Amino acid sequence: xxxxxxxxxxxxxxxxxxxxxxxxxxxxxxxxxxxxxxxxxxxxxxxxxxxxxxxxxxxxxxxxxxxxxxxxxxxxxxxxxxxxxxxxxxxxxxxxxxxxxxxxxxxxxxxxxxxxxxxxxxxxxxxxxxxxxxxxxxxxxxxxxxxxxxxxxxxxxxxxxxxxxxxxxxxxxxxxxxxxxxxxxxxxxxxxxxxxxxxxxxxxxxxxxxxxxxxxxxxxxxxxxxxxxxxxxxxxxxxxxxxxxxxxxxxxxxxxxxxxxxxxxxxxxxxxxxxxxxxxxxxxxxxxxxxxxxxxxxxxxxxxxxxxxxxxxxxxxxxxxxxxxxxxxxxxxxxxxxxxxxxxxxxxxxxxxxxxxxxxxxxxxxxxxxxxxxxxxxxxxxxxxxxxxxxxxx
Amino acid sequence: xxxxxxxxxxxxxxxxxxxxxxxxxxxxxxxxxxxxxxxxxxxxxxxxxxxxxxxxxxxxxxxxxxxxxxxxxxxxxxxxxxxxxxxxxxxxxxxxxxxxxxxxxxxxxxxxxxxxxxxxxxxxxxxxxxxxxxxxxxxxxxxxxxxxxxxxxxxxxxxxxxxxxxxxxxxxxxxxxxxxxxxxxxxxxxxxxxxxxxxxxxxxxxxxxxxxxxxxxxxxxxxxxxxxxxxxxxxxxxxxxxxxxxxxxxxxxxxxxxxxxxxxxxxxxxxxxxxxxxxxxxxxxxxxxxxxxxxxxxxxxxxxxxxxxxx
Numbered sequence: 001x002x003x004x005x006x007x008x009x010x011x012x013x014x015x016x017x018x019x020x021x022x023x024x025x026x027x028x029x030x031x032x033x034x035x036x037x038x039x040x041x042x043x044x045x046x047x048x049x050x051x052x053x054x055x056x057x058x059x060x061x062x063x064x065x066x067x068x069x070x071x072x073x074x075x076x077x078x079x080x081x082x083x084x085x086x087x088x089x090x091x092x093x094x095x096x097x098x099x100x101x102x103x104x105x106x107x108x109x110x111x112x113x114x115x116x117x118x119x120x121x122x123x124x125x126x127x128x129x130x131x132x133x134x135x136x137x138x139x140x141x142x143x144x145x146x147x148x149x150x151x152x153x154x155x156x157x158x159x160x161x162x163x164x165x166x167x168x169x170x171x172x173x174x175x176x177x178x179x180x181x182x183x184x185x186x187x188x189x190x191x192x193x194x195x196x197x198x199x200x201x202x203x204x205x206x207x208x209x210x211x212x213x214x215x216x217x218x219x220x221x222x223x224x225x226x227x228x229x230x231x232x233x234x235x236x237x238x239x240x241x242x243x244x245x246x247x248x249x250x251x252x253x254x255x256x257x258x259x260x261x262x263x264x265x266x267x268x269x270x271x272x273x274x275x276x277x278x279x280x281x282x283x284x285x286x287x288x289x290x291x292x293x294x295x296x297x298x299x300x301x302x303x304x305x306x307x308x309x310x311x312x313x314x315x316x317x318x319x320x321x322x323x324x325x326x327x328x329x330x331x332x333x334x335x336x337x338x339x340x341x342x343x344x345x346x347x348x349x350x351x352x353x354x355x356x357x358x359x360x361x362x363x364x365x366x367x368x369x370x371x372x373x374x375x376x377x378x379x380x381x382x383x384x385x386x387x388x389x390x391x392x393x394x
Numbered sequence: 395x396x397x398x399x400x401x402x403x404x405x406x407x408x409x410x411x412x413x414x415x416x417x418x419x420x421x422x423x424x425x426x427x428x429x430x431x432x433x434x435x436x437x438x439x440x441x442x443x444x445x446x447x448x449x450x451x452x453x454x455x456x457x458x459x460x461x462x463x464x465x466x467x468x469x470x471x472x473x474x475x476x477x478x479x480x481x482x483x484x485x486x487x488x489x490x491x492x493x494x495x496x497x498x499x500x501x502x503x504x505x506x507x508x509x510x511x512x513x514x515x516x517x518x519x520x521x522x523x524x525x526x527x528x529x530x531x532x533x534x535x536x537x538x539x540x541x542x543x544x545x546x547x548x549x550x551x552x553x554x555x556x557x558x559x560x561x562x563x564x565x566x567x568x569x570x571x572x573x574x575x576x577x578x579x580x581x582x583x584x585x586x587x588x589x590x591x592x593x594x595x596x597x598x599x600x601x602x603x604x605x606x607x608x609x610x611x612x613x614x615x616x617x618x619x620x621x622x623x624x625x626x627x628x629x630x631x632x633x634x635x636x637x638x639x640x641x642x643x644x645x646x647x648x649x650x651x652x653x654x655x656x657x658x659x660x661x662x663x664x665x666x667x668x669x670x671x672x673x674x675x676x677x678x679x680x681x682x683x684x685x686x687x688x689x690x691x692x693x694x695x696x697x698x699x700x701x702x703x704x705x
Contacts, residue, residue, distance in 0.1 A: 136609035
């Protein structure tokens with residue numbers, strides 16, 4: 001099978017011909033400001049009485065038109081339930097869902113102009129690829145000439161035109177994935193829902209499909225709502241991410257906002273790796289909070305809402321933002337002893353044990369042929385920029 | 395495999411293979427012996443008997459004659475001994491065939507929704523429902539059929555209730571009619587329809603239903619286009635399991651049909667009991683078996699051709 005990430009602007013432009021013309025490169029400035037999906041205090045409760053489980057607890061989301069929006073969270077956080085609520089597979093316990101202003105929360109799935117790419121693809125095993133892809137159009141009773149044309153076009157879009165007469169069980173996982181995509185795109189849904197579509201693929205293919213999915217979203221101009229537990233997937237593809245946990249949305253923002261400015265412990269910990277430092281604010285100066293950290297170390301963090309002098313706070317410092325140096329003996333330095341490093345290929349992780357026993361992880365890029373700058377058991381100072389420590393408001 | 399040149403195997407591997415082959419043969423032997431002794435041999439005896447001359451008090455005389463098969467299609471004129479084509483026995487076969495088709499269809503119409511219902515219950519309820527479906531099988535078929543007769547006869551609870559409710563003024567005659575036989579067949583063989591269909595629906599991937607609904611198919615279309623085609627193996631198995639015994643059934647037509655409307659099963663039984671014409675009974679049985687086998691082979695060929703076309 002030919003796997004290519006080359007763009008097919010012509011196909012894509014035709015596919016979205018009923019939408020207003022956009023730059024096929026997906027200019028961020030041209031991105032619609034219209035709201036595609038509005039989720040208003042949606043609650044979903046499974047079971048009754050004492051055994052009731054709140055899968056979603058008054059969730060609010062505003063997903064813009066033409067946006068690649070990701071619901072990210074650990075398993076059981078409610079992200080798939082949210083997607084199924086939008087698709088119409090779950091009855092809402094409370095709340096409303098609006099699609100371009102129309103309430104769809106009470107409609108059955110076949111009355112909602114959204115389509116789903118299922119986790120295990122759910123291709124119809126008794127139908128050929130072509131029959132699978134044309135199913136939705138046939139259900140909508142489109143003229144057969146139009147069906148043939150659209151099916152050819154979407155199959156070309158996912159590079160599956162050669163295998164149109166195969167059956168799902170004659171295809172590889174990646175090919176099935178493409179058919180599932182083509183099937184969901186054929187009816188030109190207003191919103192495409194993707195439920196962990198890449199989780200069944202192996203790593204290389206997954207990375208390739210990430211690029212292709214993003215490309216497809218930009219080219220078709222369809223709003224994608226993507227569910228995943230894979231933070232790397234979320235960070236690389238999304239315009240915005242909603243981090244979910246235990247039925248609540250913890251934070252919504254661009255990948256950079258989520259990574260650099262996590263709102264609480266959960267988000268900071270779930271996205272990437274981080275070090276937590278307990279500290280007390282000593283004084284606030286020119287937008288920076290000067291804090292007293294473990295062992296009397298002085299830590300400077302950017303001021304955020306809720307920073308007051310004398311307050312005990314938690315700081316999050318990403319391992320790659322810290323550098324190691326020989327201790328200078330200066331007052332207020334953050335010092336520790338280097339423990340056994342973990343070699344990761346591109347980087348090496350150095351766990352550093354602070355005086356109070358806490359471990360800080362430091363990530364050093366292996367830019368110099370694996371020459372370790374420090375040895376196990378040596379004393380080091382941990383240095384980082386003033387803005388690198390982020391105050392977690394909880 | 396044959397054209398692959400196998401490297402010489404070490405002696406120990408060869409010995410292990412021989413031991414495994416012996417083990418396989420030993421494991422297979424009991425079922426092979428049983429099938430041969432109790433299925434193949436009796437069938438062969440019936441085949442032989444069907445070409446022999448009937449003895450006066452039952453049994454056979456060892457003289458070859460195809461008379462039994464001729465008798466099936468022709469009547470011998472008493473006066474001039476000439477053969478006249480007769481549809482009497484073909485009629486019995488036709489009637490039995492229709493009876494079997496109708497009861498199989500009714501079993502499907504009742505059995506599919508039932509199986510669907512059971513298969514979509516939570517696990518613990520499922521097992522209870524399956525148990526309930528099989529409960530009648532703890533009772534002898536004869537007893538169940540007689541019980542059914544008591545329920546549906548003119549003075550039975552069914553007619554009494556309907557009269558009491560004012561739905562009818564005179565009892566409706568169900569017992570000793572085709573309807574009675576039909577009810578008996580459906581009642582007897584319904585679980586054979588429910589269980590195989592249940593087994594396929596239970597394994598059915600209901601995400602496909604969600605996918606169909608997501609692609610704008612309503613409930614009915616999803617049933618026709620997705621669920622029924624994918625449950626076809628179970629439906630076919632169930633239909634065969636109901637159709638074949640219905641076609642040759644004996645007890646239901648005998649008791650509920652009152653023996654008035656002769657069916658294949660009764661015809662065969664009659665030859666071995668009252669009429670004492672063993673060869674004709676054997677021939678009738680062989681013809682029934684041939685009809686069933688031809689139907690099956692025809693169906694299997696249709697199936698495989700359909701599959702080839704799909705690929």
